[in-house]
Amino acid sequence: MKKLLIVLGWLVCGYALASDPCLSLYENEIKSDGDLEAADIYGILNGEGRLGCLLGPTDTTGIEKQYQKLLAKPTGVNLGIERGLLLEMMISEFDGLPTRVCKDLDPACVADRHLGALKTLAERIASAGFDLAQNSRDQWAVRPDSYIAISDINVANFLENQCEGNISELVCANAFVLSAKVMRTSFAANELITSYQQPVIDVNERFLSERDKEWETYLNGASVQFPWELAFNSWRFNETRDGKEKFPRAPSSQWVLFHPSPAFEIIDTPDNSSAKEAAIVVELVGYQRWGWRDGKQGNRWGASAIVSLADISGMDSVGYGALIHTPIKYTAFGVIWRDGDDGGETGLIINLNLSSLLEKYDNSDLLEFFNR
């Protein structure tokens, strides 16, 4: 008897449903389409509905406009007021609809469960503030199979159940509009959650930006690591990192191995003049370390044992020495000892991150560049 009264109530309460903007979608796209099956109805609500009557341009419920106010990021009392108004509008979507406590996919049961979820959300926020653990986005999401966990409703099953053999009947129209209300308020809950999560989203975004900046600097800011160096330093990184960190910080040190780079050598030659020659400095082994601040490297120092290869008249082509890396524009300088026709000489090596300078000089020959 009670069930019959509720069914009658649903038929009588057409006014509550008739005002829903999705009713015209049903009237225009579903009622008149003789080819449609009950299984197709959800696809239309979820597709065309999202473009218009579900928080789209033809949604006249005001919910969309209300969450737009939250997107403007009001502060203080205003924020609380706007959130409260949004929740109120979501709950009022179900005003006048009969409800019944049950687990079935019956309109009254569906309305009761979803309204109950909305009221619980409002009560929890009022009493204890917002807690994502109790109101995760996943619980309010309309999943690909149309299931909404928070109210245990499968919208497609509900529509199929109500519309099978009755597509152009009032019972199907009512189910369609009720489904629209359930989906609309679920989407709106996602927006409400955002208004609570925005500070967390901002913190998370800053974290990722900073990490990315560190890695960008590590790989591309200073002198490039050759494949064998990258392999060694990768191995070392794996050995020392905390595996729990999914986005670890970039290293604050590295080994340099058999690393050649263009350099500039100044040395006294056997003919008593001073040679200024382009050279290739090979850092046989070296170590560098630095600190990170806001994604930027600072205080980068390092030292390497080197050989210098250069074609200097009257001197050996290979010299031996040490190189110091300084934090000033990745510049390095060192001393070199080179044997010659009149005995050994000590010279100076300067490495000015030459590859970038070369690029600036249009890859012109390095010797020509130095002789200008």
Add this chain to the structure above:
Amino acid sequence: MRKHVLFLVHGMGDNVNDDGSIQNDWADNAKNTLENLYSKYDILKRVPFDERFDVISINYDTVFNNLIKRWAEQSAALKATGVPIEGIVGDVFSWLDAGARQDNNFAWTHVADVVLYRFFSLVRQKVKTHVAKQFTAGLKPNNEGSVSSWSVIAHSLGCAITHDVLHAMDATSPNEAGISILDAMVPSASVIAMISNVSKVLENDIGVYDSQLVPPTAIKTNTACFQYLNANNSLDPFVLTERFDPKDEPEWKLAKENKTFLDIRIGNLHELNVHSFKNYLINPAVHIPLFECMAGRGTIRRKEKTTAAKTFKNIPTDALLTKAAKDLLKDSKATSWFNRVGNFYGLLKIRQ
């Protein structure tokens, strides 16, 4: 209300222009393929593709390209000193210098990407943060509101990268509230579609069967996706070694029963490159469930599904290439992943 955000993640290969800028050819072609298939279905096409989906292309190739380019520049700078570099050292630098000229060079355009990602953890970390930033930019709330549904379609190497990045985003909580980067922004992905899924063979920091990308079941609830679609072609040499196949894992078994893990195995060869995104997508066994996951249940009619399957069977395949591919896969000498893939590219070159 925001559209469904759809990320496309490219695979190995050249996705950077000569000037170092992002090249979107792969993503444009992938979008066209999807759009063409989409327009075949009545309920789907009632909403134009561009109005339903906000397609965002994810690019990570710039990371590899920057590195390779710098090696080449450094090698060129060494040569420019005029100091002779001979022997094996000279050979190494000539090889690095060749990295700048990647055109049609399989070793530099394809193998380098895979090797750098899989074996150089320092490069991998940069790729991960670089891609995570792109996902975040697409998923964070904007002036139209929050994202209520989103999906990822990844191809080849993109599957491994998508796996690693989304796992990290769903398992990292850099805030006092302890909320993960993904959970703070969006609900779980409607579907993470792995096309030619090489994530198992390239598995690194976290096991692909144990990560946050396991579809939700009673065993594991809070994960990064509502559905996981795995598509592998039996003729695709990229997925023959260590195929993604979590058949003995209880979570995956249950997910398969619940239809939240869609394990699609196909064997069609409709274009020269069996590994291509298009050769996978053209098969209704792949694109129909994919569209249903992204656009929601009830978007493709029962009759259309039957017709699509029948029509597809009648499309002629490249018989000669199918035979050649089968012969290649039978070749017992080509057992390692790199051998198979290299032979496959050799075959493609002969045919081209």
